Amino acid sequence: MALNQVPCVQGSMVITDDGIMVAAALGDGLDEDTVAALSSSLVMTLKRSLKPFCEEIPDEIVLTASEGKLVFLGLGPAYLVAVTKKNLKLESDLVEIRSIARKIRHKCEFSV
Numbered sequence: 001m002a003l004n005q006v007p008c009v010q011g012s013m014v015i016t017d018d019g020i021m022v023a024a025a026l027g028d029g030l031d032e033d034t035v036a037a038l039s040s041s042l043v044m045t046l047k048r049s050l051k052p053f054c055e056e057i058p059d060e061i062v063l064t065a066s067e068g069k070l071v072f073l074g075l076g077p078a079y080l081v082a083v084t085k086k087n088l089k090l091e092s093d094l095v096e097i098r099s100i101a102r103k104i105r106h107k108c109e110f111s112v
Contacts, residue, residue: 003082003100008093010068011083014075014104015039017047017057022078030083039070039081062094073101080104 003012004025011026019040024032046057059074064086071082071094080101088094 003080003097006082006093006096006100008084008088009082009097010085011035013039013081014078015043015081016078017043019044026083035081035083039072039079042070043072043079060098062088071097073098075101075105075108 003009004027011024011030013024013026013032013035014022015036016022021032021036021040024036026032026035042061042063043057046061050057061070061072063070063072066086068086069084069088071084071088073080073082082097084093084097
């Protein structure tokens with residue numbers, strides 16, 4: 001199943017851990033530049049903030065807002081970012097998103 005076909009997912013993108021967008025497939029009403037800038041800023045801020053405590057940021061981050069969630073899943077030196085509706089179901093939808101990220105991680109080899 002493609003990530004954007006998961007019922008709660010509105011769009012997705014891949015960004016490098018230094019904030020560069022690699023690919024995006026966003027749904028209607030989601031501006032690619034805005035989502036990329038927000039995602040990049042969040043990854044960079046987390047890296048800076050967590051540096052005193054750990055070498056790298058977590059492989060999975062779920063940020064919740066009033067209108068939805070941003071799910072970041074590590075792909076090595078990149079992140080899969082899923083923009084979801086607020087009704088993301090942890091027991092089924094998030095499991096499906098993780099499964100898709102795992103498949104991407106196994107099929108793609110990222111080089112920096």
